[in-house]
Amino acid sequence: MKIRKHLESLPPYTPIEPFEILSARIGRSPDQIVKLDANENPYGPLPAVREALANLEFPHIYPDPESRALRKSLETFTGVPAEHLMAGSGADELIDLLMRVFLEPNDCILSCPPTFGMYSFDAELNAARCIEVPRRADFSLDMEAIREAVETHKPKLFFITSPNNPDGSVLDKQTIDALLELPTLIVLDEAYIEFACENLGASLSCIREVPARENLVVLRTFSKWAGLAGLRIGYGAFPLWLMPTLWKSKQPYNVNVAASVAAQVSLEHTDELVKIVELLKDERARLFAALEEIPYLKPYPTQSNFILCQVIGRDALELKTKLAQEYGIFIRYFSKPGLRDHIRISVGRPQDTDALIKALGFLIYD
Ligand SMILES: Cc1ncc(COP(=O)(O)O)c(C=O)c1O
Known part of the structure; x- marks a missing residue:
């Protein structure tokens, strides 16, 4: 018995x-446990x-189905007609669905690392290649290299x-408009847009532009x-021309009853969710200021619910391990190109920040 060839060497x-x-x-x-490793919302669902x-x-x-x-409800929330909208079992499912719909073996997708790992993973899962155009050191896009790669x-x-x-x-x-000029389908992943400006991302999101464009998809999630x-x-x-194919390609019962109800009730109480998002944004500012005071960390400015830090003069993996084993604090550690010696810390509750900063302070002398 033989599994599909490309899956044999696929790392999990x-x-x-x-x-x-x-x-x-x-x-x-x-x-x-202080769980600051997956950009989850520590406040959880509304009552x-x-x-x-x-x-x-x-x-x-x-x-x-x-x-x-x-x-x-999403039509009212986003301002995008329902005929353009599809729900999924997380944005993750929709990333995979797009690939299953578009990619023949050996086709390619483009992404700009460092970024979310599922794009390259799903591409390989779908027997395609992921062409990577690295971001610059300040994480901005290298538009010239992108045009060339396309x-x-x-x-x-x-x-x-x-x-x-x-x-x-x-x-x-301006950058997004330049990307939309490219002869490819742009999948803009806005998983964290609600943390980037007032009104749950409304003034910054490109989701309302989708109906007027042929080559723009915007993905969002309730996870964060x-x-x-x-x-x-x-x-x-999604653009209308794509909808019939998406509908027939997805699993019929991909969104379960509990998830669907939870999302709808959340959308009925966005005023309460705004308060939580604002709470997390205030905590982000406090956490950022505290991280700046830690001599071996350099935090990067962020508009999301996490803060990336460069670890200077000490081993980042050892730092992550010590935080977990000695203090029960979990953070994300990276060892990929462009992110050597970096950690990412999700924004938690005030008590999570306090515990983390205390532990990082003890570790100065370690
Ligand atoms: C950029 C980005 N997109 C999508 C997702 C996945 O979202 P979901 O939980 O809706 O599958 C994540 C989760 O970490 C993410 O960071």
Whole structure:
């Protein structure tokens, strides 16, 4: 028996582990763990969402394959007509769906690392190649190299992230307009846009431009700002010409009943979610200032719910390991090109910042 050839050598994706696994590994109860490694929202779902989840009416019935009620709510929230919208089991599912729809074996996608790891992973999973045009040292895009790569490799899809993970920088309007001139489908991943400006990202997001463009897809998620990462619910806005193919290519019941209800109830209470997002943005400022005071860290400015830091004069992996083992604090460590000796810290609650800064302070003398 033989599996598909390209999967034989595919390295597995390294996922972030959940509380109960971390808890068992380091022998601490979940409430003694400070989890700042996956850009989750530490406040979790709103009380109204928890209540709706406890009272689900039809968990025994398959969900609506077209997520009609949720898409109607999303139409009001985003200002994009529902016919352009599709929900998915996280933005992750929609990234994979786009690739399955577009890529023949050996086709390529383009991405600009350092960035979210799923683009290159899913490309390889789909027997395609990921052409990478690295960002500059300040994480801005190298437009000349991008134009050249598009011309040479003719990527079918170009995945670009704003705010970018892991640095939190946003693309300006002019840059996005320049990308939209390229002869490829631009997939703009706005997973963290709600943290980038007032009004849950409304003034910065490009989602409203989708209906007027033939080559723009915008992906969003409820994982970060709405605290629903564990329920897996995201959505995208797509050009109309693509919708029939997407509908017939997705799994029929991809969005489960609980996720759908949680997202809809979240959208009924955006005023409360704005308060949480503002709380996290205030905490981001406090955390940034505190990290600047740590002599071996250089934090980068960010417009997201995480802060990337360069670790100077000490081993970043050892720092990450010590924080986990000695203090129960989990952060993300990178050893990729462009990110040697870097860590990424998600913005948590005030007590999470306090615990982290205290531990980082102790470690000055370690
Ligand atoms: C840039 C980016 N896009 C998409 C996702 C995945 O979002 P979801 O949880 O909706 O699958 C993440 C998650 O970390 C991300 O960082």
